[in-house]
Amino acid sequence: MSKTTQAPKALRGVGNFIDDRFHVAKMGEKNLRKVFPNHWSFMLGEIALYSFIILLVTGVFLTLWFKPSMMEVVYDGPYERLNGVVMSEAYASTLHIDFAVRGGFLVRQIHHWAALIFVAALVVHMLRVFFTGAFRKPREINWLIGVSIFVLAMLEGLFGYSLPDDLPSGMGVRILQGVMLALPLVGTYISMFLFGGEFPGEDIITRLYMLHVLAIPALLLGLIVAHFMILWHQKHTQYPGPGRTDKTVVGTPMFPGFAVKAGGFFFFTFAVIAGLSAFVQVNPIHLFGPFTPTSITSGLQPDWYMGFMEGSLRIFPNTLDFQIFGYAVPIGVLVPGLIVPGIIFGGLGAWPFIEQWITGDKRAHNVADRPRNAPVRTGVGVAGITFYGVLWLAGSNDILSETFSINLYLTTYIFRVLAIVGPILAFIITKRICLGLQRRDRETLEHGYESGIIRQLPSGEFIEVHKRNSHETIEVLASKPTITSTALTEEQVDDKGVENPEGRKPKGRLRRALAEWYTKDNVSVEGVRPHSGHHLHHSDEALKEHTSSH
């Protein structure tokens, strides 16, 4: 039996031909052996990537028939209920896709479900990166690219949702225009420019179409490729464990292990999306009917990823609006429509740099944090999720009110209070839970784990037998980094007794205060030897000693 199996001659010939010209064998060997750490949460970004691919493919299919025109036509087609109805060509061509193109309805539903899952996967992927601190040096740029992808994906979704020119489309575009108009000075100009005149005009669908199928997808594709190449170059982060350090990666090689998994995962993602599309009706534009500027309906929302904007607009009070020189400044639209998303996305983009400024940590990190080991960051993250979640829920307050028979106005007041109190409570509770988990980790490290076996000692005392941790558990628990900040460790007074000028300025004092807030309360595992705690006397061997000594 030969030691190495050789490829068939024909294949070798082709391979050598290519290799002689492009020298791919060396590059291929290096990249195919690249190791990927194994964890389910590292697959979340892939869901987004695969949904994006599905979106591109189905999107191309839809463009073959979709007519981005607002020309008015009288419908005469296979969907009999709307025969004789005046509508835009965009809407009529979408009906055509649904009812006259073979498989068109299914593909449109796949496109829509894939969009919903694309943004959802982006969000959970982003949360994973945030909570494990995977945005830290050297990955800040990739984090910023990710945030840009998130913003662009939302816009892409909003514009796509607006294209069929059905009832909710038009309502969404109307809200978009309202937020634009709220901008002081330039609002009306921007609106007139985008719409080519008054709302709704005759151009908006054509323009949104260009943005939806060309400009934004091109940007998204570029950013996704950059995101992926940077990831490839910098390598993936990994969770702490035996042999896992900032310099060495433990995982599955790209080929064949990881490639097979990733390939299978693509098909599973596609299967779920296609399954939903086959059985669950999504955005039934043929039922909604075409948009006319006089039409309006209750109970319709934007797609979920715009829900927080909707909620922010719904619950923000309008009592702060004022007029200046006869010009209205609608704070009630301006703040929720622009400032709130600005805070959310600005905050996301700025966080790696804020954290770095607070801790002064300039080291490169390739081992991800366990969320509990960075309690303030985790608390801030959960507070952010709570704020976003409250706004998101508020966006569906009419549905909630009707479904659960709650007074509509009451829901508004509840959400107003929750939007402020919720994040604060979430921060405090999350931080407490993290610290509790840290204490338990420390205890497990010191004493081993509870075996669930209760023993009675000859003296009558009951004890629980603790067992030794596995090697891996010790490795993970002992790797807990101590959170420090250079702001606290730097000398405040130099050897000549002169105070550090940086520390006296307001910025320096703020940094010290934040550093204090960021680092205090941590449960340190430094100096803790595994299985050194007194509880271990209750292990089996100790038990024997115990009995014999009596």
Added chain:
Amino acid sequence: MKWITARRRHPLAGYVVVILALALFGVGYAGLAPTADQAQAQTLAADAPSPEDVDVAEGKTVFDQTCATCHGLDGSGSKVGPDLRDVGPAAIDFQVSTGRMPSMNPDAQMPRKPMVMTEQELVNLIAYYNESIRSGTNGADVPYDVPGGAPGYDDFKPLRSDFAEGEAGSEEYEAALEEAEAEYRTALEEYQDEYDEYIAGADNTDMGMRLYLTNCAHCHGWSGGGGALTDGRWAPEIHESTPREIYEAMVSGPGAMPMFSDGVIDPEEKQELISYVKTLQAEPNAGGIFDLDRVGQVAEGLIGWVVGLALIVACAIWITAKQRAHD
């Protein structure tokens, strides 16, 4: 038992027990809970009831017993019930046939319920109202040419107690039952024809759609699913509403609803509007067997997260899982 014993310490056993218990309670409750019978108005007559079919004296009894407490013996109203003299019989028919009147709690908005009286009693009540309470011809008349509810079998079914005891009685009863069933089927067919004719009589979808989406949808929703209103009120869903009830609601403006008299939206336009929403509601779901109650984007978002993304993440967990280390 052995099967359970072997598995009761499985890591998932706890979850399985909880899920089974929840399912047991959920299904058990659904089985035991009293079901709210769907309101089934039994209006059949396409024409106004002829004078010989009504009993005004009987109508007075109904009024005195069920309405006068709040609305006063002369219908002029009281602290808890409004004046009825100017509302018109359409309002009476709407409120009583949808079960909203008699109201249990005058301070709360009434939900749709089964009608508390028989069809005949309602006809008598309206006759009494027209004769003794209504001032002149104020208020809208009942639109008898618009189809009401489908006939109910109970109206045709003979009572066993009307027949003699014993075998002979039973045979007679069986025969009567068969006859009633045939009568009921004819009546249902008649009603169906009438309904279809009314709906098909509207041929301008564009007009119906614009009227509905401009005047009705901002409260009742694009498909008539209902919606939340201010101050804790709500616009009811109108799936069960018969064309006649929708018509009556428009001409009488119940509760917070504005009135759309025949001068504002004429009867033909009303027919277009009613036909639009009824056709839309009867529309099958072309996009798949699950329509998510046509709630729209909120439900879609929920399913996208808790079914779509959750399944895919579960798969990610599955393919990256390693053998559990047993120590």
